[in-house]
Amino acid sequence: MKDLLISGIQTALRDIGVNDTREIHIEKPADEKFGDASTNIAMVLAKELKKNPRQIAADIVAKLPFRNDAVERTEIAGAGFINFYFSNAFVTNAVQAILEQGESFGRSSVGAGKKALVEYVSANPTGPLTVGRGRGGVLGDTIANLLDAQGYSVTREYYFNNAGRQMRILGDSVKLRYLELCGEKMDFPDDYYQGNYIKDIAQKIFEQFGDSKKEAAAPYFFKEFAEAEIFESIKQTLHRLGIRHDSFFNELELYRRDCDEPSRNDRVIAELDNLGYIERKDGAIWLKTSLLGKKTVNKETKEEVAVDTVLVKSNGEPSYRLPDIAYHITKYERGFDLMVNVFGADHIDEYPDVLRALKALGYDETRVKVAINQFVTTTVNGEVVKMSTRKGNADLLDALIDDVGADATRFFFMMRSKESHLNFDLELAKKQSSDNPVFYLQYAHARICGIVRVAEDTSGFTAKASEYGLLSVLAAKEELELAKTLLRFPEAIEVAAESLEPQKLINYLNDVAAAFHKFYVECRIVGEEERVMKSRLYLSLATRQVLKNGFKILGISAPEKM
């Protein structure tokens, strides 16, 4: 529809002598009395044509080429808006198309033939997932679903590191707890992992091996045992939320040297060196981000200074930025056209360095999109609970799912814009289980299922494609309003996918549910004259289809009874 309007306006513009390919903005007016769609093109042109915008609007309208009957009438209003009113026939025909397309309604082919990689969760296996991680996981999973709906071939990836200092501390923490179980009294350092899960893992080892591991002959035994346990629990938690990954990328891959071949990390250094972006100083290897536009301000002098970034520490170990760069290169090599990274606000300073390096190496860095989500503040009875895996008082994602269920958990994480801090009151979420916002949407779906069941039982209704034409009977205000809302679904997905904001899809589905509930209250279905009843049943079925398709993308269930 939008395309039809735009091409029509372009034709009209040509006819009145405005010849350019400017973007024509079409929007849905806030107030229904201003029609179903409107454009501000006349006001945009007013300045350069030096004419009254209303006059320009009149000129355009006079030349609009709509020969078919999709647009019933066109009006000029306000300062020069051109408002379009769709015909009922156009709207009801489009609803028929929803029923015909079924599960594929809303899907698009704009990403067809393109490969997208979405990286999310990517927590190192040092402990159970926290509530904060859950938000990124849910957002990533849904963004992947959105891109899939846009036609992309999507790979979901989890990037992790099972080496390094953090993992050593993990192994040592488990070992200490284990030795305690073996009856040895010892101090447990503050900077070790304090969580109860450490004790649980130690207990498991003790039950399995008794005190036979006391001497810790294999230095990595505790670390590896703990890693396997924790990874399993992370996957289990993700599974409860319907989050899955197609591939797990181990950071160690980037360090591996096969038969004296340089590692991927080595190659990044060598290539950057060739390009003159490497400097060796103080025993470390630096990326000269000073040449790539990185600046900061000196605290004392308040002058802007260019700064460099360490890639390899003086002890010979790469800093995390080097493997990050190498990792991204594997994404390009694997042929991805779009790479989305979902991570928390604490990584906000990291990715610009990576992008700078990629650009310097000749990669198109605009193919990388970063979706930063702000933190989740968890409160209990109004008091903020701070999260820290190390401290062990973390509010665990699993506990949250136990409390409010998977649907509500997913929904809460997505219902706020990802740039906003999410205020998740655990007590409230528990209590709210009956008037939780997710139920507003699901209730609409369940209601439709109820109506259809009654229609089947009382009048032997079964949906038949040959009867879809009865939708043309629809005429009531609430019916048409609902129908028009349903038609916006493909655009809602597109906007949500492009902005990487699942929340925009939720807002749209809220409109659908609201429009349906209003329709339900005003328009009886079962018991009405047959043609009316059926037209309303088909409208309801189309609504159910849109809700169902939307829920699938959001990863929440579509209950038939509530």
Add this chain to the structure above:
RNA sequence: GUGCCCGUAGCUCAGUUGGAUAGAGCAUCAGCCUUCUAAGCUGAGGGUCACUGGUUCGAACCCAGUCGGGCACGCCA
């Protein structure tokens, strides 16, 4: 101090990328079930869109500055 994010109704937040009278949920108040699910619908009250300037036909949205909150600023990841 520097960078990013946020500041909109009593509370939690939307606001279609600069449009028409700024919206929803919760909370408060007043209505709607002998008929398909009242987890719903209708209405009322509630606003200096943090503040000050600027840009223009037009600003919650863009620019500059100020105030307040969060996060990050390491040869940790």
